[in-house]
Amino acid sequence: MSIEMYSLIKRRVAGSPTKKAILLYMADAASDDGSGIWVSKGNMAADLEMKSKRTVQTNIAELVAAGILSEVGQRKCKNGFTIEYRINVDAVSSLPQTRAGNAPLPQHIAGAGNAPVQEMHLTGAGDAPPPVQEMHPNHPLNHKGTMCPADTGHTQPLDLDFGPFFDEVWRLCPRQDSWSQTEEAVKAVIDGGAVPADVLGATRAYAKRTAGHDPSRIKYSQNFFADGFWEQFVPKRAAKVDQAEILRRRAADIIAGKSFLTRSISAHAAGECITAGLVTAEQCRDAGINL
Incomplete structure (x- = not known):
């Protein structure tokens, strides 16, 4: 167990109680530099009393996407292999402190300070309105406000x-x-x-x-x-989406700036939306699309 790593994580904003629990669990198995973590996700889920192994997998994937964890290799085990992780000390150190004036949770906890994490799109300063709430597990770590369950009647x-x-x-x-x-x-x-x-x-x-x-x-x-x-x-009664509708939805994703959606949009696909007059090149660049 790394006392230094455990203490560092304990007083940093991880984004949710689940992520904090996982990071503290990993710190218990880490070296002082954050390396040497290979633990069974099934055991982790059981020890942390989580509903399923998938909960652990999903949250670890988010932490990797945010640059807080890194996959460094594989270790053999009785079921084949398990992934070895490293806690990125610089990234954790750059996270907001839990007791820093009781500040609200940031919209994107990755990429703060000088941490060498993936590029993120920061929120505006001052009284700028908060961004659209992102809901998929692979979204950047955004936990401001309350997420509402999707209406089962929606198809968008x-x-x-x-x-x-x-x-x-x-x-x-x-x-x-x-x-x-x-x-x-x-x-x-x-x-x-x-x-x-x-x-x-x-x-x-x-x-x-x-x-x-x-x-x-x-x-x-x-x-x-x-x-x-x-x-x-596809059942015949279910209407298929035409190309114009696809472009409209893609443009809406670009304008909303949802990184989980926009990162899968190629420059060519964005160009189709620009040609159709649905978005501008500047909006595409703001969404992180390299034209």
Whole structure:
């Protein structure tokens, strides 16, 4: 256990009680320089009394995305391997202190000070309004205000609470394989303008179609969403999104400046929105898109 690392993390704003608990748990296994962390996520979830291993995986992924943790390699274990992590001391040191005048939580805790973390888009100064609340687990660490659950009647990605949505997709997949790869595949489909109801409907239809089939003839979950294969199973009653609608949604993501969504938008895709007169080049650059 690193007493120095534990003490440093204890008085820094981690973004949520869950993230703080995970960081303190990791500090218990770390060296003084933050290295040498390889712990079972399942054991961590059990020891911290969290609902599932996925909760640990999701929060660690956020901390890695924010630059607070780094993946440095793999360690063999009885189940194959586990990822070795390092706590980035400079990044943690640059986080706001928990007792610094009882200041409110920052909108983006990564990238503060001179920490060598990924580029973030900071909020305005003074009385500038807060940014749009970001809700997906892979969003930058933004915890100001209360997150509202998505209305199940919504089909717009801007209204979509991706976590529960993906949980439902995963539950319906008839041949589950890689959770993380399937999540990325579904995320790409949604980012491309697909209607969530279509994705659910197609997954449900495919599961029904392949019920009782030999597993070798059923697509792995991540492959089902690759190369548009899933689209042939969209129920006919579900309307597909036309290209103009895709551009409008993409432009809305750019204007909103949601990094989770905009980081998947290429310069070419942004250029289509510019050509259509839906956004400006300056708005694209402000959203972190390199034209």
